[in-house]
Amino acid sequence: MGILIDQNTRLLCQGMTGWAGTYHTNRMIQYGTKVVAGVTPGKGGKSHLDLPVFNHVAEAIGATAANASAIFVPPDRVADAILEAIEAEMPLVVVVTERVPVLDMIRVREALAGSRTRLIGPNSQGILAPDVCQIGVMATDRAKRGTIGVISRSASLTSEVTSQLTTAGLGQSTTIGIGGDPVHGLGFVDCLELFFADPQTEGIVLVGEIGGTEEQDAARYLRETGVKKPVVACIVGRSAPPERRMGHAGALTLHGSDDVDRKIAALRDAGVAIAPSPHLVGTTMRDLVAKRAA
Amino acid sequence: MQLQEFQAKILLSQYAIGSPAGAVAMTADEAEAAAARLNVDRIFVKAQILAGERLAAGGIRTVNSAKAAKAAAGELLGQKLVTAQTTAQGQTVKSVLVEAGIKAEQELYLSLQIDPVSGAILLTAGRGGADIEKRVAAQELKLESLALGVNGERRAGEVAELAQRIGLSGGLTTKFGELVKKLHRAFVELDAGLIEINPLVVTDAGELVAVDAKVVVDDNALFRHPELKELRDESKTDRVELHAQRHQINFVQMDGDIGTVVNGAGLALATLDMIAAAGGSPANFMDIRTTAKSLDIAQGISLVLENSRAKVLLVNVFGGGMQPCDTIAEALGIAFRRSKRILPVVIRMTGNNEDLARLRLANYNLPKTECTDMWQAVTRAVALAQGRA
Numbered sequence: 001m002g003i004l005i006d007q008n009t010r011l012l013c014q015g016m017t018g019w020a021g022t023y024h025t026n027r028m029i030q031y032g033t034k035v036v037a038g039v040t041p042g043k044g045g046k047s048h049l050d051l052p053v054f055n056h057v058a059e060a061i062g063a064t065a066a067n068a069s070a071i072f073v074p075p076d077r078v079a080d081a082i083l084e085a086i087e088a089e090m091p092l093v094v095v096v097t098e099r100v101p102v103l104d105m106i107r108v109r110e111a112l113a114g115s116r117t118r119l120i121g122p123n124s125q126g127i128l129a130p131d132v133c134q135i136g137v138m139a140t141d142r143a144k145r146g147t148i149g150v151i152s153r154s155a156s157l158t159s160e161v162t163s164q165l166t167t168a169g170l171g172q173s174t175t176i177g178i179g180g181d182p183v184h185g186l187g188f189v190d191c192l193e194l195f196f197a198d199p200q201t202e203g204i205v206l207v208g209e210i211g212g213t214e215e216q217d218a219a220r221y222l223r224e225t226g227v228k229k230p231v232v233a234c235i236v237g238r239s240a241p242p243e244r245r246m247g248h249a250g251a252l253t254l255h256g257s258d259d260v261d262r263k264i265a266a267l268r269d270a271g272v273a274i275a276p277s278p279h280l281v282g283t284t285m286r287d288l289v290a291k292r293a294a
Numbered sequence: 295m296q297l298q299e300f301q302a303k304i305l306l307s308q309y310a311i312g313s314p315a316g317a318v319a320m321t322a323d324e325a326e327a328a329a330a331r332l333n334v335d336r337i338f339v340k341a342q343i344l345a346g347e348r349l350a351a352g353g354i355r356t357v358n359s360a361k362a363a364k365a366a367a368g369e370l371l372g373q374k375l376v377t378a379q380t381t382a383q384g385q386t387v388k389s390v391l392v393e394a395g396i397k398a399e400q401e402l403y404l405s406l407q408i409d410p411v412s413g414a415i416l417l418t419a420g421r422g423g424a425d426i427e428k429r430v431a432a433q434e435l436k437l438e439s440l441a442l443g444v445n446g447e448r449r450a451g452e453v454a455e456l457a458q459r460i461g462l463s464g465g466l467t468t469k470f471g472e473l474v475k476k477l478h479r480a481f482v483e484l485d486a487g488l489i490e491i492n493p494l495v496v497t498d499a500g501e502l503v504a505v506d507a508k509v510v511v512d513d514n515a516l517f518r519h520p521e522l523k524e525l526r527d528e529s530k531t532d533r534v535e536l537h538a539q540r541h542q543i544n545f546v547q548m549d550g551d552i553g554t555v556v557n558g559a560g561l562a563l564a565t566l567d568m569i570a571a572a573g574g575s576p577a578n579f580m581d582i583r584t585t586a587k588s589l590d591i592a593q594g595i596s597l598v599l600e601n602s603r604a605k606v607l608l609v610n611v612f613g614g615g616m617q618p619c620d621t622i623a624e625a626l627g628i629a630f631r632r633s634k635r636i637l638p639v640v641i642r643m644t645g646n647n648e649d650l651a652r653l654r655l656a657n658y659n660l661p662k663t664e665c666t667d668m669w670q671a672v673t674r675a676v677a678l679a680q681g682r683a
Contacts, residue, residue, distance in 0.1 A: 020616075027615055076517060098583065101515035102408050103485055107444050109413030125614065137584070137615035139645040154560020155584075159612040159645055160668070180559055182410040209563055212410055236563040239570040240579065241381075241548055277571055278564035279669040 001200035002129045002174035003149065004092060005068065009133050010036045012066035014057065014081045015073035017048050024072060024137050025049055031134040036064040058088040068092040070135050078122060079104035086117045094135045095121035105183040112185065119185025124177040125155030146171015148285060149195040151188055152207035153180055153214065161207055164282025170289065173201040188218040196228045203230040203289055205281060210237030210259045219266035227271040230288045234275040235263050295511045298342045300391045301525055302509035309480040311473065313504040316393030325367030328392040329360035336395030339366040341375050343385040351377035356395065363392055396503055401493035402460065403437065406481045414441035415481060417474060419460050422493045446478045469502050485515030534597055542586035543594040550575025551605040551679045553598035553637065557582040557617055565610045568669060574676035577604040584616035591625035599633040607637045608675040610668050613645035623651035627658040636661060638678050642671035
């Protein structure tokens, strides 16, 4: 089980024939992901990595029953690629590309409303169901099948947290990067809902940062619905200099420490355990799970 | 990218959005000439920096002659202006905007910005003027807002209703609606993240005039706007940060003595937090983007080595699919070979190709300490910086 992806996921790669598309499609196939086709306009009918290439997403779905898409196209073509996938009613779309213009994402959000598509990203490392399915570019060595769900705004920090969980004896059900951009697809709240409903998931880690309101929204949701499974949060950026964009377009804050304090206070009030430092996420979750079992 | 006020006003004028007559001046003499051309008895000399709250900080002077404009410009130009919105160091005033004074019947606030929550362009308006943030926070002032789509499709009446809620009536309501339409077009065509007009002045003739304007353009959309990209290169105050950007590295210079080399924004922020928690102080924020190659990363590492405040280099890397550890190891080798200044380096590298990275590092003659976990690496770097190791 786990959320969003499993052994029945049939993946399509938009932009598969490009350099990044080729490299990452190969990695995903090696990990065991069922990649069924690629889409590159103008290259339909060809074959790449022993997979059929189509001109259009709808065509590829018709021929291969693909039910998820990973997008590896340059920033200026991302919006069109997503819109095409939405139009073809692709159930799940994961966008790894960073630096997508924000107005393009507003257009995408308008198209997503009322559609059948769930969007992850852009600027996301993707989704990983350890040992089952990988959609994205994340490190996979330390990930281990298990019961903890990870929701994050940051790629390398997700790898770090995943590694800490594995070291603490806790495997992961699904790890998911919602992406570092301000306007994106699924958010913390959507992912919490999915993890609460997933029988495999027994605990959830939220990895947040300065900027935006994802963490406050998650806190409000958890206050309303209750913390149905143990949740640990790690919020980074307390020491960031004010009024700067810190790498992620979404991580812009006026006063780093105030912003982080507000987020932590809101989550703590909602019943979330706060990891005292980014290197203690794994042990915080381990202790919480042990306490619950006792 | 934030534009200077004068650049913002020039861009808005292309959409027929009016602002007071004026001209930018780089010298006191230019300011005098610009003031003389205005031929009015009330003149503003406004320091051009990328921060607000200039009035309270003495960055906006009101004068009544060209001669006085020259004197005011002479005082402002080349000075560091510290306002409530700048850092303690302030920003150097490189130009002033010399502008005709406008008599305000009423001052309004108007902005369009990206709203991540609704995924729309949010129109916000209210009675405006200085200190608006404070007055809104103190609940003395309520701003009205309305979500607009990219195509601006809205029931015609909605903007008019908003105008009425902020106290406008009659012809002003119509003018306000027209202005919002123009601003929306400018917002979409310029790929803006924010356009803020505060104050938007209602003149005694019933016209709406943008007395101040702030435009922030989406950096990620600059490929569609080569003309704006040039403005960025001129206006960017920190050459070091711009250099890093060109090499696919997000870099922010800080005041401490521990140079950081990290891949990914989240891990980079976590590293800064841990340094602070361990009693140390970072010299920079560095987020190596996944698109950076080893030569790019070497450029970023050189920036840290060249920073005379840095006493130690802390490398915290979790290699992913795009950027395996050995790429960053290779970059370390290149940067240290090139650099005249050698710093002790604490290396924590894990993830994709970490074994290969370790082999590479063994071949370079670096004054290095290798750590397996990041907290150990952080405390080691702090100890080195403080001369305790």
